[in-house]
Amino acid sequence: MVCAGLTEDNVGKVVALKFLEVDQAKNRLVVSNRRAMVETKLTNLEPGQLVQVTTLSNNPPTTRLH
Numbered sequence: 001m002v003c004a005g006l007t008e009d010n011v012g013k014v015v016a017l018k019f020l021e022v023d024q025a026k027n028r029l030v031v032s033n034r035r036a037m038v039e040t041k042l043t044n045l046e047p048g049q050l051v052q053v054t055t056l057s058n059n060p061p062t063t064r065l066h
Contacts, residue, residue, distance in 0.1 A: 015033055016033060016037060016040060017031040017032065017033055017036050018031060018032050018033075018035040018036040018039060020035070
């Protein structure tokens with residue numbers, strides 16, 4: 001399996017992955033560690049909670065939670 005962004009340092013480690021595409025006919029999985037991490041952080045948010053973010057791009061608007 002190839003997962004962009006994961007390096008040799010991740011071999012043997014457990015990482016969170018979100019399944020983006022499953023194609024059994026082609027024996028193909030598309031997964032994302034980044035999306036798994038973002039969704040994990042988003043599920044822990046509550047109304048009124050303050051968070052620190054970094055603006056990554058203004059077009060389209062993109063931010064990263066810390």
